[in-house]
Amino acid sequence: VDAPAPESESLLERRHKSFAKPQKNYYADPPQIERGWKEHLFDVKGRAYLDMVNNVTILGHGHPRLSDAVGRQWAMLNTNSRFHYAAVAEFSDRLASLTPEGLDTVFLVNSGSEAVDLALRLAWAHSGHRNILSLLEAYHGWTVASDAVSTSLADNPRALETRPDWVHPVMSPNTYRGKHRGDGSTEAYVAAVAEKIAEIENAGGRLGGFIAESVYGNAGGIPLPPGYLREVYALVHERGGLCIADEVQVGYGRLGHHFWGFEEQGVVPDVITVAKGMGNGQPLGAVITRREIADSLEKEGYFFSSSGGSPVSCVVGMTVLDIMRDEGLQENARATGDHLKARLEALGQRFPLVGAVHGMGLYLGLEFVRDRETLEPASEETAAICDRLLDLGVIMQPTGDHLNVLKIKPPLCLSRESADFFVDMLEKVLSDGW
Numbered sequence: 001v002d003a004p005a006p007e008s009e010s011l012l013e014r015r016h017k018s019f020a021k022p023q024k025n026y027y028a029d030p031p032q033i034e035r036g037w038k039e040h041l042f043d044v045k046g047r048a049y050l051d052m053v054n055n056v057t058i059l060g061h062g063h064p065r066l067s068d069a070v071g072r073q074w075a076m077l078n079t080n081s082r083f084h085y086a087a088v089a090e091f092s093d094r095l096a097s098l099t100p101e102g103l104d105t106v107f108l109v110n111s112g113s114e115a116v117d118l119a120l121r122l123a124w125a126h127s128g129h130r131n132i133l134s135l136l137e138a139y140h141g142w143t144v145a146s147d148a149v150s151t152s153l154a155d156n157p158r159a160l161e162t163r164p165d166w167v168h169p170v171m172s173p174n175t176y177r178g179k180h181r182g183d184g185s186t187e188a189y190v191a192a193v194a195e196k197i198a199e200i201e202n203a204g205g206r207l208g209g210f211i212a213e214s215v216y217g218n219a220g221g222i223p224l225p226p227g228y229l230r231e232v233y234a235l236v237h238e239r240g241g242l243c244i245a246d247e248v249q250v251g252y253g254r255l256g257h258h259f260w261g262f263e264e265q266g267v268v269p270d271v272i273t274v275a276k277g278m279g280n281g282q283p284l285g286a287v288i289t290r291r292e293i294a295d296s297l298e299k300e301g302y303f304f305s306s307s308g309g310s311p312v313s314c315v316v317g318m319t320v321l322d323i324m325r326d327e328g329l330q331e332n333a334r335a336t337g338d339h340l341k342a343r344l345e346a347l348g349q350r351f352p353l354v355g356a357v358h359g360m361g362l363y364l365g366l367e368f369v370r371d372r373e374t375l376e377p378a379s380e381e382t383a384a385i386c387d388r389l390l391d392l393g394v395i396m397q398p399t400g401d402h403l404n405v406l407k408i409k410p411p412l413c414l415s416r417e418s419a420d421f422f423v424d425m426l427e428k429v430l431s432d433g434w
């Protein structure tokens with residue numbers, strides 16, 4: 001029954017009152033956004049914003065072909081995957097066909113966190129061991145196991161004091177500001193992993209697996225050191241562990257030059273987790289693996305997710321892939337992303353605050369530092385720059401353990417004009433002050 005809100009209470013006050021506090025919102029005084037179109041968002045006052053952070057809505061906002069397909073499917077049937085219908089077979093087949101040979105088996109779930117939880121369970125069930133290596137500075141989700149392997153201090157300042165004992169964080173292979181820097185740092189970072197494995201084994205434990213984003217998304221889109229995953233995967237495989245590539249953020253075409261992040265490292269993982277863009281905002285996630293790994297889960301009984309793989313979810317997933325293909329969105333991520341990166345690098349020539357431009361395609365990280373020698377993170381400046389960009393009509397947010405990296409991950413339909421508008425506004429803020 002409708003209980004009218006007191007007129008004196010703003011919508012934002014109502015949000016703060018009834019929407020649980022740990023669920024943060026962007027901005028202290030956020031615009032009320034009620035509509036979207038392509039890479040643009042509109043507030044209730046009619047003001048337009050360029051959405052440079054939406055890594056979920058890869059097709060862009062308000063796509064009519066997607067809403068038509070969803071509406072049609074909702075009107076026909078939506079049920080669970082224990083029933084036999086075409087969409088679940090077709091979508092699973094299609095996802096498997098996007099991956100390297102051998103990764104032929106799909107679980108359908110509803111989010112990235114669920115996908116990571118399930119991937120960890122597969123590693124445990126298949127290897128028979130519980131110890132998991134995870135990178136420092138990583139974020140993998142909010143469910144119990146995906147949260148356990150998340151070490152990002154920006155998301156949880158107490159993360160390192162509170163990990164369960166089966167999680168073994170390894171040195172962050174951050175080639176920009178990590179302990180070892182540059183492309184020559186591979187051996188040192190691989191040695192850190194080998195040391196961690198030795199620690200586990202010296203304590204009488206055995207390794208179950210390794211999880212990492214294949215391009216370091218949470219740290220700001222930093223590529224892993226060359227050959228890093230090849231060597232780490234070999235160490236893990238020697239022990240019978242499984243290698244999980246978390247492609248929730250960076251995979252699925254966003255990198256432009258590659259469909260999957262692990263291609264950048266020239267490896268094939270045992271388990272891939274996907275979500276976010278694959279549903280364009282509709283809850284949709286998947287785990288893609290080899291048949292024998294998937295089958296190991298039967299030791300623990302059957303797997304069932306009430307709406308994972310529903311007809312509506314599968315139609316969303318297939319329509320997203322159709323639109324990506326027909327509109328050439330991965331190619332646009334490459335071409336517009338290359339253009340955007342070159343323009344951002346040119347800003348770096350003029351403004352010493354720009355320490356580096358990481359990433360590729362439409363997953364870029366612009367890192368602000370107070371000093372290019374010490375790399376002191378410009379965290380407060382980054383927050384102020386994001387606020388000033390909002391005034392100028394650009395939605396942008398910081399990432400990284402120091403919240404000093406602009407996380408640039410717009411819808412993949414981003415036009416060259418919109419990319420230029422973003423850089424022009426950033427240039428204005430850097431020139432005029434914030």
Ligand code: PMP
Pocket residue numbers: 110111112113114116139140141142213217246247248249275276
């Ligand atoms: N893995 C990575 C790399 C992510 O970035 C995220 C979400 N930011 C997740 C997993 C969790 O996905 P979800 O929010 O869909 O549960």
